[in-house]
Amino acid sequence: MHQKLRQHIEAIVPLTDEEFAFVASHFSHQKAKKREFLIQEGQKVNHVFFVVSGLLKLTYRDEMANDAIVSFAMEDWWESDYQAFYNKTNASLSLQCLEPTEVYSITLEDYKKLCAGLHKMEHFFLEKANRGHIASQQRIISFLTLSARERYEQLLKRYPSLLQRVPKSLIASYLGVSRETLSRLYN
Amino acid sequence: MHQKLRQHIEAIVPLTDEEFAFVASHFSHQKAKKREFLIQEGQKVNHVFFVVSGLLKLTYRDEMANDAIVSFAMEDWWESDYQAFYNKTNASLSLQCLEPTEVYSITLEDYKKLCAGLHKMEHFFLEKANRGHIASQQRIISFLTLSARERYEQLLKRYPSLLQRVPKSLIASYLGVSRETLSRLYN
DNA sequence: CGCGCGATTGAGTAATTTCAAATCTAGTGG
C-alpha cells in the first residue's frame, strides 16, 4: 500500500512504519483520465500532486490563447501551481493529464499539519523545493546559452521517452519554438 | 547588530532574542569590493550568501566564453550556486560583485546544524526555496510567452533601479538577447 | 586633451515566425 510514495520519500528521509502511516494519512489518492484537469486556470488550487504514474502538462495561457508548456510532470514528480497554492489565489496555470494518471494529493492545511507534526517531512519538502529551483535555473540557462536545436537534443537525452509519449507540438512549446521550427530542426 | 538579517528572517518566522543569537552565530559577515568573486566557476562552493547591500551577478559561461546572466542578486536576496553547494561539487556558475557588496554567508555544515537546531529556520529556508522556485518558473514563462521587448519592459517595471546600476549589456544578457538588439528595442 | 568603456548605428546574414497547403497516421464505422 502506497509503496511508490513511501519509496520516494524514503530516498531522502527514512521513516518508521508509524511515521509513514502518519504521512499517508495526509494524502488522498486519485486517478484521472486523459485530458482531465487537476488544476484549471482561474480556479482555486487546493492541492499539490505527486505523480505515481502517467503524465501531466503544466501550462500557461498567454493573451493569444496559446498554451505554453511550463513543465511536464512525469512519474515521481511533484507538481502544482505553487504560487496560487501557497497564496490561496486563483491559478494562473493549468495542470492537465496527457495520459491516464495516478496521483497523490495534499491540501495546504494537511501540508502544514504534516510538516508541523513531522519535521522530517519539512526537510523532505525543502529538499524537493531546492531541487525544483535548481532544475528551473538549469532551464533558464538553456534558454540563455543554447540554440533551439541544442535544447531539443538536451531534452531528448534527458527524457528519451517523452518523444514517444507527447505530440511534437507540445515539445516545441516546451522548447519555446513554433512546431514548424521544431519540425525543421531534425533535418 | 545584524538588524537587516533579523528583519528579513522575522518577516517569515518570528524569533526570540536567544533564537536569533543562535541563528546569527552560524553566519559570517563579509564585505566585498566591486568585481570581487564570491564564487568562481570550477572551484568549490562553500557558502550561501545573503545580500545586505550592493549587487551581485550570477553567471554561466558557455563554450564561446560568453557570460550569461542567470540572476542579479540585490538587497535581501539569497544566492549561491545551489547545485554545487548542496552536492559539494565544483561550481558551474560564478557569483561576482557589480557593486561594493555586504553579505552574510553560511556553510553547508552550519546550515544543517542551524536547521537541525531550530526547526523554524528549516521552515524559513523552505519558504525561500519555494519562492525561488516560483520566481524561476515565472522567468521561464517570460521566455516562453513574451517577446524580448516585453521581457525588457517587465524587468524595468519590476526593478526600475537596475537600469541605473548595471551596464545595458548585462541587462541584454539577462534577457537573452544581444546588446545590439536590446539597444534597438527602445526606439 | 585624449583614452577607454559602454552604447548605438549600419549593413549583411542567419534563424524563426506566420500562414497556407500538402502529407501522414491512428482510430472508427461500414
Place this chain on the structure above:
DNA sequence: CCACTAGATTTGAAATTACTCAATCGCGCG
C-alpha cells in the same frame, strides 16, 4: 478489410526578427 476523418506533422514561401561584425558616438576620468 477498407474508406474516411480528425489530428498531427511536414513542407513551402514570404516576412519578420535577431545576430554578427564593424564603425561610430558619447562621456567620464586621469
